[in-house]
Amino acid sequence: MNTATAxxxxxxxxxxxxxxxxxxxxxxxxxSRRNAVHDAETRTLxxxxxxxxxxxxxxxxxDNVGGSGYSRARDLLAELSAxxxxxxxxxxxxxxxVFSLKQPLFxxxxxxxxxxxxxxxxxxxxxxxxxxxxxxxxAFQKSREEVIQRQQRELLELSTPVVELxxxxxxxxxxxxxxxxRTQVVMESLLEKIVQSGSTIAIIDITGVPTxxxxxxxxxxxxxxxxxxxxxxxxxxxxxxxIAQTIVHLGVDLSAVTxxxxxxxxxxxxxxxxxxxxxxxxxxV
Amino acid sequence: MERxxxxxxxxxxLVTIQxxxxxxxxxxxxxxxxxxxxxxxxxxxxxxxxxxxxVDSFIGRMISNIAAMSRVLDAQTVVVGMxxxxxxxLVELGLDLAGVRTALNVERGMALLQxxxx
Numbered sequence: 540m541n542t543a544t545a546x547x548x549x550x551x552x553x554x555x556x557x558x559x560x561x562x563x564x565x566x567x568x569x570x571s572r573r574n575a576v577h578d579a580e581t582r583t584l585x586x587x588x589x590x591x592x593x594x595x596x597x598x599x600x601x602d603n604v605g606g607s608g609y610s611r612a613r614d615l616l617a618e619l620s621a622x623x624x625x626x627x628x629x630x631x632x633x634x635x636x637v638f639s640l641k642q643p644l645f646x647x648x649x650x651x652x653x654x655x656x657x658x659x660x661x662x663x664x665x666x667x668x669x670x671x672x673x674x675x676x677x678a679f680q681k682s683r684e685e686v687i688q689r690q691q692r693e694l695l696e697l698s699t700p701v702v703e704l705x706x707x708x709x710x711x712x713x714x715x716x717x718x719x720x721r722t723q724v725v726m727e728s729l730l731e732k733i734v735q736s737g738s739t740i741a742i743i744d745i746t747g748v749p750t751x752x753x754x755x756x757x758x759x760x761x762x763x764x765x766x767x768x769x770x771x772x773x774x775x776x777x778x779x780x781x782i783a784q785t786i787v788h789l790g791v792d793l794s795a796v797t798x799x800x801x802x803x804x805x806x807x808x809x810x811x812x813x814x815x816x817x818x819x820x821x822x823x824v
Numbered sequence: 825m826e827r828x829x830x831x832x833x834x835x836x837x838l839v840t841i842q843x844x845x846x847x848x849x850x851x852x853x854x855x856x857x858x859x860x861x862x863x864x865x866x867x868x869x870x871x872x873x874x875x876x877x878x879v880d881s882f883i884g885r886m887i888s889n890i891a892a893m894s895r896v897l898d899a900q901t902v903v904v905g906m907x908x909x910x911x912x913x914l915v916e917l918g919l920d921l922a923g924v925r926t927a928l929n930v931e932r933g934m935a936l937l938q939x940x941x942x
Contacts, residue, residue: 723912730908737928764920768911770904770927 543659546652547667548596550660551589554647559589561643566636588615592667604670613674620678624686633679637672641665699725701732708809709738710802712777714747722758726765733771740809741766744802746777756791763796772812774798776805828853830860836868836937837861837899838930842875850886857890861897868937869894872930874905884919891924900925900940904933 551558562585567578591612599608616637623633641664648660699721704710711729715721729741743762748755763773776799778786786793799805810816826849831838837860839853857869871887891901904927914921927933 726912727908730911733928734908739928739932761915765908765911765915768903768914768921768926769906769908770929770932 543656543663544596546656546660547648547663548593550648550651551593551596551644553651555589555593558640558643558647559586561646562589562640565639565642568639584615584619588612591615592671596667602666604667604674609671612671613678616671616675617678617682620675621682624679624682630676630679634672634676637668637675641668644668695721695724699728701728703732703736703738704742704806705810705813705815707736707738707740707813708806709733709736709741709771710744710806711741712744712747712802716750717748717755717758719754719758722762726762729762730765730769733766733769738771740772740774740812742774742776742802742805742809744777744805745775745782746779746802748782751782751785751791753789753791756786756789756793760793760796772797774805774808776800776802826852827856830856832860832864832866833870835866836870836934837864837866838870838872840872840875844878845876845883845886847882850883854886854890854893858893858897861894861899866899868900868902868940870930870933870937871901871903872905872933873903873910874907874929876910877907879910879913881917881919884914884917884921888919888921888924891921895923900937902927902933902936904928904930 563582566581566585591609595608595612599606603609619636620633644664645661648657648664652660694715700712702710702712709729709732711725713725717725729743732738733741743759745751745759751759759775763775766773774797775793778798778800797808799808807817826843828839828841828843828849831840837857839857843849860866861869869890871890873887876883887903891903894901902925903921906926925936927936
């Protein structure tokens with residue numbers, strides 16, 4: 540450990556409570572959504588973080604922010620980033636947590652040291668704080684990405700329900716754009732359900748599919764072909780007028796598949812194929 | 825030599841594939857089945873592939889070929905019990921087994937044969 544780092548650690552130790560107080564004041568000056576719980580949390584977190592940095596400086600110096608000496612400081616920052624990402628704060632607001640430490644720290648360094656020693660200690664402090672700041676931004680981004688991925692997964696599961704309409708008739712209402720990843724999930728869940736329920740007719744309803752291009756049509760045809768291989772017939776329903784036009788303009792050939800305009804029509808056809816029918820009973824008053 | 829058994833049920837032949845299909849086995853089956861269709865004057869073939877969980881393009885093609893050959897010999901082929909994974913693989917390989925009839929299980933396949941072949 541060199542002298543500059545030692546001086547920095549010493550200042551941090553000697554004036555810990557003052558630096559902490561100044562730092563909290565700095566943080567409070569940054570406009571953000573604050574409340575009492577948040578303030579108390581920030582205070583605890585800031586104190587723990589100062590301790591962690593001090594320990595790390597004593598242990599492994601100012602250069603090795605990625606090393607094991609800083610693991611506690613990094614964990615604290617990761618936790619902070621994750622909670623702020625969930626609260627919907629911006630990356631710069633989150634990074635300001637670390638960067639706002641600069642001013643109070645520099646103020647106290649100036650009081651303790653002078654000349655070359657001051658310059659060196661300042662440099663060491665800048666190194667540590669900048670790297671920790673960068674780490675915060677990275678951690679923030681990572682937790683945001685995790686949120687996005689989780690939502691995507693949930694969306695995927697939510698949007699592919701296979702429902703049993705009648706004994707032997709399945710319906711698959713598709714919502715949202717069909718890409719190859721989703722087609723795979725849709726296909727698998729449909730085929731699994733066909734085996735499980737022993738259904739012979741599956742109605743694929745595309746009312747909720749915003750656009751049908753050649754790729755989506757190809758995905759649909761694949762699903763229909765796979766269901767046929769297993770011994771189930773597919774009916775595609777919910778084709779809106781614009782989509783019918785698009786399909787013809789694109790030259791997509793859907794003649795191998797039975798298509799119906801509405802789910803109700805498809806259901807009636809499915810019932811007829813199974814030899815059942817629905818008739819009106821005399822109304823009861 | 826390993827062979828896939830071909831059972832006779834009335835005017836139909838029942839082929840149940842219980843082992844991993846490899847290429848030689850598929851070729852032997854093709855030979856045996858065409859001979860049996862002629863010998864027994866069968867009107868339909870029911871192929872149960874419910875225990876088959878891996879297919880490649882060759883096996884897919886063999887299934888398709890066997891169906892086409894049976895049709896030439898005036899016997900309907902119904903493939904039953906295909907696993908979801910197998911169906912997806914065949915579709916991804918571009919083999920949609922056009923002209924082969926399919927059913928969910930042996931019972932439904934039999935009903936299908938009796939309906940059309942009687």
